[in-house]
Amino acid sequence: MGELTDSSSTSLSELPHDTLVAYAGELGLDVSEETPRGELLRIIRERQELLVGLDRDALLDVVVWARLPVRRSASKETLASHIARVNKVSFEGLSDRGLRALAGLRGLEIKPRDTRASIEMRLRHLEGFWPKVRRRRRAVMGWLIARVVERSEEPDDYRFLPEQENGLSLKEHIAESGVVGGIAQKLRGVADQYVAEKLDEIERRIDRKLDEIDSRLAEWRDREVSNRLRIVKITLLTAIVVAAISLGYDCVRERMIRHQPDLPSTTAAEESSD
Numbered sequence: 001m002g003e004l005t006d007s008s009s010t011s012l013s014e015l016p017h018d019t020l021v022a023y024a025g026e027l028g029l030d031v032s033e034e035t036p037r038g039e040l041l042r043i044i045r046e047r048q049e050l051l052v053g054l055d056r057d058a059l060l061d062v063v064v065w066a067r068l069p070v071r072r073s074a075s076k077e078t079l080a081s082h083i084a085r086v087n088k089v090s091f092e093g094l095s096d097r098g099l100r101a102l103a104g105l106r107g108l109e110i111k112p113r114d115t116r117a118s119i120e121m122r123l124r125h126l127e128g129f130w131p132k133v134r135r136r137r138r139a140v141m142g143w144l145i146a147r148v149v150e151r152s153e154e155p156d157d158y159r160f161l162p163e164q165e166n167g168l169s170l171k172e173h174i175a176e177s178g179v180v181g182g183i184a185q186k187l188r189g190v191a192d193q194y195v196a197e198k199l200d201e202i203e204r205r206i207d208r209k210l211d212e213i214d215s216r217l218a219e220w221r222d223r224e225v226s227n228r229l230r231i232v233k234i235t236l237l238t239a240i241v242v243a244a245i246s247l248g249y250d251c252v253r254e255r256m257i258r259h260q261p262d263l264p265s266t267t268a269a270e271e272s273s274d
Contacts, residue, residue: 012041020044026077027051028084028105051076054101059083061098065091080105089124099123 012020017033020040024031027047031040059079063070066086070079083105091099096116103110103119106126110119 012044026081028080028082030084047080050104051080054104055097058095058097058101061095062086062102065094065098087127089127091120091123 012023015023017037017040020037021031021033021035024040024044024047027044029043029047031043035043054076056076056079059076060072062083063079066083066088068082068086070082083102086102091102094102099116099119100110103123106123108119108122108126
């Protein structure tokens with residue numbers, strides 16, 4: 001649906017019923033296919049008006065507090081859709097503006113004079129008896145499994161996507177999503193982190209190999225240039241030596257020819273005297 005605008009709000013009546021139900025889910029609303037169309041339009045428009053009035057930074061505070069895997073540039077609709085799946089009732093670390101935004105998304109009417117303690121109490125009262133029992137049971141299971149599986153480590157600082165590590169411990173995953181879902185999310189995060197580390201390691205190895213290849217090519221190039229220069233020097237020295245020998249040979253030959261007696265003229269003089 002994109003960002004919230006007046007034009008998008010007025011065109012809701014033209015959308016089919018199933019599209020409205022899907023859009024309500026994108027806004028973080030829990031509706032069913034049996035919801036009457038008029039009621040569905042009213043709920044969607046109320047949520048749109050609420051999102052327009054909410055501070056985006058307050059929604060980001062909720063995202064950081066709940067450690068949700070979203071991008072910082074995500075729209076309000078996307079943030080609301082992720083926040084709607086958060087069932088935490090321990091609000092430690094959540095800012096006041098984030099607490100008010102969370103209360104508004106959970107359907108509470110917050111007034112400026114309401115204190116933080118009263119807002120937290122009203123939010124806790126929204127949780128039913130059986131959801132509370134299931135949450136306590138998941139928390140106990142998460143604590144037991146975390147004691148067996150992982151060491152006690154301080155959680156990493158929250159990071160927005162595309163960072164892969166969301167920072168939740170196995171205990172928190174199980175408390176939020178159940179045993180199977182929590183373990184699956186934790187394993188998925190560990191696998192993503194392992195793949196990212198292996199890709200970084202492969203990239204570093206490739207860089208090292210490329211550096212070695214460059215150094216070897218440079219060494220071979222220098223050696224080839226040195227050999228060619230040596231060949232040129234030897235060729236020049238050989239040419240100089242050959243030229244010197246040839247010049248010396250010509251000088252000796254010329255000198256020998258100059259000092260050689262004229263034999264044919266002497267023989268002719270002797271024949272004439274006879």
